[in-house]
Amino acid sequence: MPSQIDLHSHSTVSDGTLPPAELVAHAAARGVRVLALTDHDDLDGLEEAATAAAAAGVTFINGVEISVTWHKRTIHVVGLKVSPGYAPLAEGLRQLREGRHERARGMAASLDGVGITGSLEGAYEHAKRGIISRSHFARFLVERGHAKDVGAVFKKFLVKGKPGYFEHRWASLEDAVGWITGSGGIAVLAHPGRYDLGKTNMLTLLHEFRELGGKAVEVVTGSHTPEMVPHFARLAHQFDLLASAGSDYHGPGQTYLDMGRLPELPHGCVPVWHDWPECAGWDIQGEVVRAA
Numbered sequence: 001m002p003s004q005i006d007l008h009s010h011s012t013v014s015d016g017t018l019p020p021a022e023l024v025a026h027a028a029a030r031g032v033r034v035l036a037l038t039d040h041d042d043l044d045g046l047e048e049a050a051t052a053a054a055a056a057g058v059t060f061i062n063g064v065e066i067s068v069t070w071h072k073r074t075i076h077v078v079g080l081k082v083s084p085g086y087a088p089l090a091e092g093l094r095q096l097r098e099g100r101h102e103r104a105r106g107m108a109a110s111l112d113g114v115g116i117t118g119s120l121e122g123a124y125e126h127a128k129r130g131i132i133s134r135s136h137f138a139r140f141l142v143e144r145g146h147a148k149d150v151g152a153v154f155k156k157f158l159v160k161g162k163p164g165y166f167e168h169r170w171a172s173l174e175d176a177v178g179w180i181t182g183s184g185g186i187a188v189l190a191h192p193g194r195y196d197l198g199k200t201n202m203l204t205l206l207h208e209f210r211e212l213g214g215k216a217v218e219v220v221t222g223s224h225t226p227e228m229v230p231h232f233a234r235l236a237h238q239f240d241l242l243a244s245a246g247s248d249y250h251g252p253g254q255t256y257l258d259m260g261r262l263p264e265l266p267h268g269c270v271p272v273w274h275d276w277p278e279c280a281g282w283d284i285q286g287e288v289v290r291a292a
Helices: 020-027 044-057 087-112 121-127 134-145 151-156 173-182 198-212 226-238
Strands: 036-037 059-070 072-079 186-188 216-221 242-246
Touching: 020 036, 020 044, 036 044, 036 087, 044 059, 059 087, 072 173, 072 242, 087 121, 087 134, 087 173, 121 134, 134 151, 173 186, 173 198, 186 198, 198 226, 216 226, 226 242
Parallel strands: 036 059, 186 216, 216 242
Antiparallel strands: 059 072, 072 186
């Protein structure tokens, strides 16, 4: 049975296509009972989403996904149960959003160099509110016929060695984990299977993450293949990390997997939500425990 918990999703505040309230409505319609909104480097959608969740009977978790530069690679750290009023977190995210405008200009200049003009204006048209991201450039490139879909864009553009790539430095791993934990939140390494680090670098990353105060790793997520799930379950156990699950939903046609379709965590994982009062009465897989 699919899990009813989804702890990674995006709205129009970052690079999703549904406004926060509509995202919550979609989650509720798909059977999600516990939802975290984790927009990139921005907290502005949390209040709207929380209000919609209360009306829909969905338990809502404040979240964020922070962009990090680690050993010259970009990774992401999800913060769950963060406090939006925590000043160091708010200021750190503000600086990251400012940096996104610089990166956008660099990406546009790179695309200009291969004859694709108007990308900066086009990407901003897709950024309905909040941040500017690679996804907004991808949607512009699809719209102009340079790729068949958003997934194909990232094979031809916007990644290292391809037109549209621009080197940018994000937050340090230490800062990202510190902002999250300082706000009372839980730091989760997002979709580790996407990073193509190799065995040694992945072990180093997990060690550093745990030593800095990281508490969990996404074992089940929309971009993980069936083979990746047990692999990262084993690594979570090896590093004494809790296991998280989230679709990384960005909207219809924009994502790897729809909400409400995540498989359960593998047996033996300790879910990040195992001691949450909001999930009291649930077993470790997120299903309601019924009295005998």
